[in-house]
Amino acid sequence: MITTTFTAKTYQNYINNEWADTIAEDTIVSINPADKEPVGYVQKSTKSDLEKAVEAAHHAKKSWRRLGQSARGQLLFKTANILEENLDEIAETMTREMGKTLPEAKGETARGIAILRYYAGEGMRKEGDVIPSSDKDALMFTKRTPLGVVGVITPWNFPVAIPIWKMAPALVYGNTVVWKPATEGAVTAAKVMECFAKAGFPAGVINFITGSGSVIGQGLIDHPLLNAITFTGSEQVGKGVAQSAAARGIKFQLEMGGKNPVIVAKDANIDQAVEAVISGGFRSSGQKCTASSRVIVESSVFEEFKEKLVKETEKITVGNGLQEGIWMGPCASESQFNTVNEYIEIGKQEGAKLVYGGEVLTGDEYDKGFFVTPAIFEKVSPDMKIAQDEIFGPVIALIKASDLEEAISIANHTKYGLSASIFTSNISSLMEFIDEIEAGLVRINAESAGVELQAPFGGMKASSTGSREQGEAAKEFYTSIKTVFIKGS
Known part of the structure; x- marks a missing residue:
């Protein structure tokens, strides 16, 4: 510290x-x-x-x-x-x-x-x-x-x-x-x-x-x-x-900004996908325009992915970013803190199920700041506000897809088109994703957030x-x- x-x-x-x-x-x-x-x-x-x-x-x-x-x-x-x-x-x-x-x-x-x-x-x-x-x-x-x-x-x-x-x-x-x-x-x-x-x-x-x-x-x-x-x-x-x-x-x-999708295909390395989704969705408290906010998982691996995602998210330490051992800091302002909490409530009201987090931290040093635990929703439909609006906070919406074609269709079902990623070991799948996804930054087996400084950066649509x-x-x-x-x- x-x-x-x-x-x-x-x-x-x-x-x-x-x-x-x-x-x-x-x-x-x-x-x-x-x-x-x-x-x-x-x-x-x-x-x-x-x-x-x-x-x-x-x-x-x-x-x-x-x-x-x-x-x-x-x-x-x-x-x-x-x-x-x-x-x-x-x-x-x-x-x-x-x-x-x-x-x-x-x-x-x-x-x-x-x-x-x-x-x-x-x-x-x-x-x-x-x-x-x-x-x-x-x-x-x-x-x-x-x-x-x-x-x-x-x-x-x-x-x-x-x-x-x-x-x-x-x-x-x-x-x-x-x-x-x-x-x-x-x-x-x-x-x-x-x-x-x-x-x-x-x-x-x-x-x-x-x-x-x-x-x-x-x-x-x-x-x-x-x-x-x-x-x-x-x-x-x-x-x-x-x-x-x-x-x-x-x-x-x-x-x-963006509402960036991550597709987890049935042939993905699940552990690799979980690590990348956590980093892409929760680093900087999700306050990145390229942050992972929609995770679209093929149904055959959905439960396995969800369980591992929750298990690893539980390990995240939240607190003052100047302290050693802290993985995620507070929301950047009271306004952003309020926005995140409002969308967590909206998600519940829309019928999505909060499977982890989304809690305001209180007590000791938490009372002095704008701290919330990372939130994971399931039973999210593509048209819900938490799947369409840019929240700019540590909130991930899990969406189930029957196959890759449906997953790409869901991924494109947004006004934004900044970044997108897919986790797959199938060359045909990744090539289809590259061709069909409506995003300016396309990443394969890597988190949606991040771009190298020597490469062009920008998105499509809004x-x-x-x-x-x-x-x-x-x-x-x-x-x-x-x-x-x-x-x-």
Whole structure:
């Protein structure tokens, strides 16, 4: 357990390379979901603060673009080194602020470092192609050009990795950034911003501003100097982002969640499937957009799978993520805690059977936080709300299927299409799954959660809009293609 003295501090906005309080001199408190104590305070910014941030990014975009891709990449390398030096502090802050266990927080921070180094390497990679021209005396080629000012709106569940996988490609490809993090993860985000600030980016290239979504988030999307917006968050808010961006004719990219299925076929390695479902469904208290939430099991192995799943879930330790031996932390906020408990009650009312967990933990240190045990339902029909709505919590719905065809049909019976996985030893089954499943991330004999940083990430249907994130695919969103034709006079 972490025993160092902790003091809640006030964190400022970072605009045009200066740390400053909001004009309104007002702050927002960020609460530790394990004990309801303050983790820190961030600025409750106003439209005037936002105006300064966007104008700073706008004025910096020409000189930043002209700096050159290699030099921009070197600044990302420096940021990665600084983040690595501060890994333990940032990870501990993350655990205090949004509840995930310290090992998970360290893993996420390490991933942020790796993402920075990956995109730093983009500084030395090609930025276009030579294309044959029908005119033998001409040279024709393409080059990538940045969009300009990019707004970055990020969620609380991955307060290090998601902002970095958005901002690193935006910056290396020549854009300037205005970053608005979710309030529930804003203290962790401020510590990440400190690493960027120490790396020595030119004034105005990267700006950090905190505040409410209705004021700062919407104000950023509507700002006339903004050239693109990338957003990760709820479907409801994402639709509003799309409408606002489309009305202005600016580029937008949305990641909006999922209701991710896992199919357990009759020929699956049951022990392997159980381990992956528990990890995919309950790590980070199920607060991942790729979390496993629907487990569709062929009827001939349903009882065996259920019994083993419950047996292994019983071993999960729930508590403060800073303590050793804790496997699952609290829900990230009171709001999320209430949502999880509401859906557990909805599941019961719909006629599903709660076979394990779903209990609010009380007594001793539990009374101070937002703790609930992981929940497993059976007798779930595909149309129930717990099988259709994104709960964003440690709740798994077990659904029985007669065969693989029915299992895939049930898996596709949702408006979302982010990730999906299958457990099978049959090559024909996995090939059918790959072809028929409606998801952007398809995993075979592996949990639904997780994607490697060098691979494209994004979903189908209501899960995503716009080009993919991460890997080389990020270039498609953060740049435009310019085709050049040259002929001698």
